[in-house]
Amino acid sequence: MKILKYVLVLSLVLTLTACAGNAADKKAETTGQTDMKKDAVAEQSNKEQPKEEKMETKADKQEMTPEKLIIVLDWVPNTNHTGLFVAKDKGYFAEEGLEVEIVQPADDSSSAIVGAGKAELGIYFQPNMVKRLLKGTPITAVAAILQHNTGGIMSLKESGITSPKEMTGKKHSTWEDPIDDATVKYVVDKDGGDASTLEWIPGESTDATTALKLKLFDTIFVYQGWDYIHSQVKQVETNFFLLKDYAPEFDYYTPVLIANNDFLANKPEVTKRALRAIKKGYEFAADNAKEAAEILIKNAPEGDAELIRASQEFLSTQYIADAKSWGVIDRERWNRFFQWLYDQKLIEQPLVDQGFSNDYLE
Structure with a gap:
């Protein structure tokens, strides 16, 4: 009986040891499979990483390609235009991914040039816009250079x-x-x-x-x-x-910044970027009359430097004046002048809410 008892105990011990060994093998196998999966994921991730880097590099190159714009002036460079030259000189256009050329009009007026799509933006005047709007010239005033008529x-x-x-x-x-x-x-x-x-x-x-x-x-x-x-x-x-x-x-708006309507429709975000830069230019000129004048003189060396400096001291107070921010066109004032034209029978049809937009200012 004792011998049989020892045999049974020994058999039980061997069985438990075998089970433990099998469990350990299964655990090791499972752990090995998990580690292999992790290694595979890591390897796959390493393979995909260069692709992501290439995509980012391509996007960066796209962002670095500047959008080219032409801004046509209404006349020779003067203090109405200072903010434009400041925006270019200070790199505000470049910060918005824009390459801007500021030109003077040749034979045509700035409105005709912008209307024909030969320039995206231009300087013009609310009273002069009347005949253009009545003829269907595709232009819109998108910002007021000065807040009040001087x-x-x-x-x-x-x-x-x-x-x-x-x-x-x-x-x-x-x-x-x-x-x-x-x-x-x-x-x-x-x-x-x-x-x-x-x-x-x-x-x-x-x-x-x-x-x-x-x-x-x-x-x-x-x-x-x-x-x-x-x-x-x-x-x-x-x-x-x-x-x-x-x-x-x-108290109408003169001058104003006008834009080509197709440009506005097709590239509204580019318009907003341009206006952000221009706004910064005029805000700088409003706060820094002396430096702004020197920037204009540098960009318009043929101008009368003494006149530019004196004019800038005055106009720097007019860019924003009593408005909350630069560029905003007051709907009531805009319409009031056009209504006067209609009441005086200077135009045959009313131009209520026509020819301007504040939608591109931020």
């Missing part, structure tokens, strides 16, 4: 003309533009004068101060930030008053 009437101080009514019976220089002439007549009559007695002297004077000194006429429409300041730089005593002070309808 246009008004200048005369020699010795003339004693300090208000519209005092223009009665005087000689006024005209570009023979129906809208410009109508605004002058309107403020003269509204101020208590008689616009019917005005003597209109045709001609486009590029130097209003000299023309006044030569007595070619008594009064001329000019912009405060350029021609009026030019008279001060030349130390010629002049009088000046703003049209908007006598008729709020004339």
Whole structure:
């Protein structure tokens, strides 16, 4: 019996040992399979990594390819354009992935060039947009360069003309533009004068101060930030008053940044990038008049440096003025001027909410 008992115990021990060995083998096998899977995943990951790096490199190259844009000015470079040159000089366009060329118009106006798609953006004026919009020219004002109209009437101080009514019976220089002439007549009559007695002297004077000194006429429409300041730089005593002070309808937008409508429709994000850079340029000019003037002088060496510096001191206060931010076009003011044109029968159809958009400003 004892021998049988020992045999049974020994048999049980051997059986348990074998089971433990099998379990260990299975665990080792499972662990080995898991490790092999991990190695395979790691190997596959290492194989895929170069592909991801190649894709990132390609994307980087695409981002580095700049979008080319042309901005056409309305005239020779001046302080209305300072923010554009600042944006280029400071690298704001480059930061937005843009390669921008700023050009002067040749034979056509900036509106015709932008409308024809020969330039994506340009500088123009709300009153001048009227005939373009009525003809269906595909342009839209996307930002206001200045927040308020600085246009008004200048005369020699010795003339004693300090208000519209005092223009009665005087000689006024005209570009023979129906809208410009109508605004002058309107403020003269509204101020208590008689616009019917005005003597209109045709001609486009590029130097209003000299023309006044030569007595070619008594009064001329000019912009405060350029021609009026030019008279001060030349130390010629002049009088000046703003049209908007006598008729709020004339607080229209001049100048504005216009864009080609197809460009807006096809590349809205590029437009926004361009406006971000331009906005930064004008914000810088608003805060740094002296440095901004030097940037403009560097980019327009043919200009009158003394005039540019004096003009910049004034216009830097006008880029944003009382607005919340640069570029915003007030819908009510925009429509008010166009409604005045319709009420005065200067246009045959209303232009409510036409020709402008704030959608591309951020």
